[in-house]
Amino acid sequence: MMSLRGMKTALLSLTVMVGLSACGFQLRDHYQVPQTLQQMHLQAVSSMGLEESLKQRLLTAGIQLVDHNQAGVAQLRIVSDRLDRRTLSLFESGQVAEYELLYRVDYQVIRDGEVVIEDNVEVARDYQDDPNFALAKTRERELLVAEMRDDAARRLVRKMITAFADNEQ
Template sequence: MTVVRLLVIVSFIILIVACGFKLRGDHRLPAGYDVLHVEAMQNHAPLQRALVQRLDIYNIKLVERRDNANLASSILISLAPEKLERRLLSVFSTGQVAEYELILGVPYTVRFGANDVMDAYFEVVRDYQDDPDQVLAKSKELELVLSEMRREAADRIIRRLASQSSAVY
């Protein structure tokens, strides 16, 4: 009975590994690349700050400037300006907006080494309930929601980057 159990466990592990499954917390740069550089079209963009913070949390080596010495073994992430849209979901009986759908569009480009460039775009979506009677509290809540959306966007960029075993993006 124990041999059968051991055989089932081993075959299950082999099946999981064969399908490419890996734990989500395993964030490493693709093979052959040592360092990462992040640049944004806008200086000190909130998404750039969030991405740099998340890279630090995942212990991914980040360099300030990308020079010709490490060009072949580095990855450059260029962040385009994020696009924030608000879509109306519901209104109060008075005609004031009650609920929005916030859509954060994240366009960026990844350059592997000296030549392989990949463009990418995704959206992070959240619902946001507005209350015209509590403007100050709701504006602070909106800042927190946007900050959370940027953190999720940064994590998604890192996961996409870590999932690359070659320069195919």
């Protein structure tokens, strides 16, 4: 026979599980990939390593990548990706103290020769600069840009899958 404490724990666990499933909670990067996106051709020429991040995200989502564009297979084409920098604040000496980094990816999804999605993804981060620690700040900036690229790839895949799922319903 289960103790009172054990019953309370089981009831609490059951309540949490029901509550999470009722609100639509899903694990991050867990997608219901529409049938039309089960296979995809990726066309990306990126100077910032976006192609590798996209490949990883697409495979994680359960999308099989094909080498050649085939009839009936969706094609994800990265039109452009760029990193812009905007000054947010200055030191008293006039040197830049803080930047905003903005990474933008423009993309298209093409199916049977027709552009079915044309959109973009933007990721912004603040970056504090200090000329006294130039080497460390350069490395920090590189890590921040890599994180932004991965975030952009995750957002792009999520937006694309959601758009296709909405179109199929």
